[in-house]
Amino acid sequence: MDTPTFRESVSDAMHFWEPRRLVYNALLSVIVLFYFFRAYPASKAFLMLDSILGLSSATH
Secondary structure (H helix, E strand, O other): OOOOOHHHHHHHHHHHHHHHHHHHHHHHHHHHHHHHHHOHHHHHOOOOHHHHHHHHHHOO
């Protein structure tokens, strides 16, 4: 029995994860929105245009 190379292992992991990533992201979004609206008056104070722009520029 041949042991898989590192590249094959990573490729297999990606093929396993990619279809499930959309479901994971959707579930994570539902959880975040639930907690945001649960504490809405206080959480609205954190939702400013500057903070949203800061999040988008932090990824670049």
